[in-house]
Amino acid sequence: MQSSRASALPWARLSSRDRRGLITGLLFISPWLIGFLALTIYPLIYSFYVSLTRYDLLRPPVFIGAANYVELFTKDAQFWKVVYNTVFYVIFSVPLSLGFSFLVANLLNARIAGRSFFRAVMYIPAIVPGICTAMVWLFLLNIQYGAINGLLQSFGLPAIPFLSNPDLAKPSLIMVAVWATGNAVVVFLAGLQDVPRSLYEAATVDGANGWQQFRNITIPMSTPVILYNLVIGFIGAFQEFTSAYLIFGVSGGPLNSALLYSPFLYQNAFQYLRMGKASALAWLLFIVVVIGTMMLFRSSARWVYYGGEK
Numbered sequence: 001m002q003s004s005r006a007s008a009l010p011w012a013r014l015s016s017r018d019r020r021g022l023i024t025g026l027l028f029i030s031p032w033l034i035g036f037l038a039l040t041i042y043p044l045i046y047s048f049y050v051s052l053t054r055y056d057l058l059r060p061p062v063f064i065g066a067a068n069y070v071e072l073f074t075k076d077a078q079f080w081k082v083v084y085n086t087v088f089y090v091i092f093s094v095p096l097s098l099g100f101s102f103l104v105a106n107l108l109n110a111r112i113a114g115r116s117f118f119r120a121v122m123y124i125p126a127i128v129p130g131i132c133t134a135m136v137w138l139f140l141l142n143i144q145y146g147a148i149n150g151l152l153q154s155f156g157l158p159a160i161p162f163l164s165n166p167d168l169a170k171p172s173l174i175m176v177a178v179w180a181t182g183n184a185v186v187v188f189l190a191g192l193q194d195v196p197r198s199l200y201e202a203a204t205v206d207g208a209n210g211w212q213q214f215r216n217i218t219i220p221m222s223t224p225v226i227l228y229n230l231v232i233g234f235i236g237a238f239q240e241f242t243s244a245y246l247i248f249g250v251s252g253g254p255l256n257s258a259l260l261y262s263p264f265l266y267q268n269a270f271q272y273l274r275m276g277k278a279s280a281l282a283w284l285l286f287i288v289v290v291i292g293t294m295m296l297f298r299s300s301a302r303w304v305y306y307g308g309e310k
């Protein structure tokens with residue numbers, strides 16, 4: 001009986017040469033496996049345990065069950081304010097950034113004078129450190145000495161309180177996000193280079209104008225790249241921290257109007273030392289991002305076209 005069970009195991013069915021090959025392969029990838037287990041899987045499991053505890057980094061964690069999750073949903077009014085701010089930011093920043101970067105990529109894909117220079121200019125925001133970007137926009141948006149308000153006042157127009165008006169705080173963050181779309185532009189440019197020129201030539205022969213070619217050729221052939229940038233932008237928007245924290249601080253600007261999810265998590269973890277609550281926030285964010293990403297991939301079957309499909 002035992003011999004028959006052993007023979008059914010995959011390991012038992014391997015020849016000695018295959019076993020040596022498997023062991024050798026595992027030894028070669030063992031540094032990655034160890035790093036993955038120690039730096040990804042273990043912290044993931046431990047953070048879930050911490051989310052079920054009361055832990056302040058000074059004393060051992062005390063198990064309290066789902067109390068942190070219950071507090072977030074029923075007692076912490078600021079949590080729902082943060083959720084609203086983050087969802088608002090994601091809903092507007094992701095489509096605007098996606099559309100802006102796609103249109104810019106199409107313009108930079110055309111044969112225009114100085115195309116290389118303009119491509120480099122559009123990519124600069126993507127390689128500038130986040131703190132530099134935040135300092136530049138703090139200067140541009142300042143109501144007293146900001147460049148934008150200075151330009152408006154030179155034309156006799158009133159100054160706009162970008163950073164002190166609760167109604168303008170989130171749109172200001174969205175404007176910064178739309179500006180820093182260099183990575184998406186580069187990815188779109190790479191995708192546009194793969195669109196067969198023969199399709200445009202055939203469309204021209206058939207009498208299609210520029211808009212018809214853009215709508216019926218460029219957009220459908222770019223949908224795989226659009227999906228990629230959409231997923232990356234969706235995940236990144238939910239995790240946005242640098243610009244929101246450096247421009248508005250940990251308080252999230254006037255009346256917490258620009259307090260996003262990641263700064264709120266940071267606030268609970270390192271300002272209030274509520275690591276259990278912060279871990280619960282992290283797990284809720286993880287679940288939302290995973291579900292949202294799965295929904296995007298599931299919906300892609302309706303609108304994403306891959307070359308060669310019927």
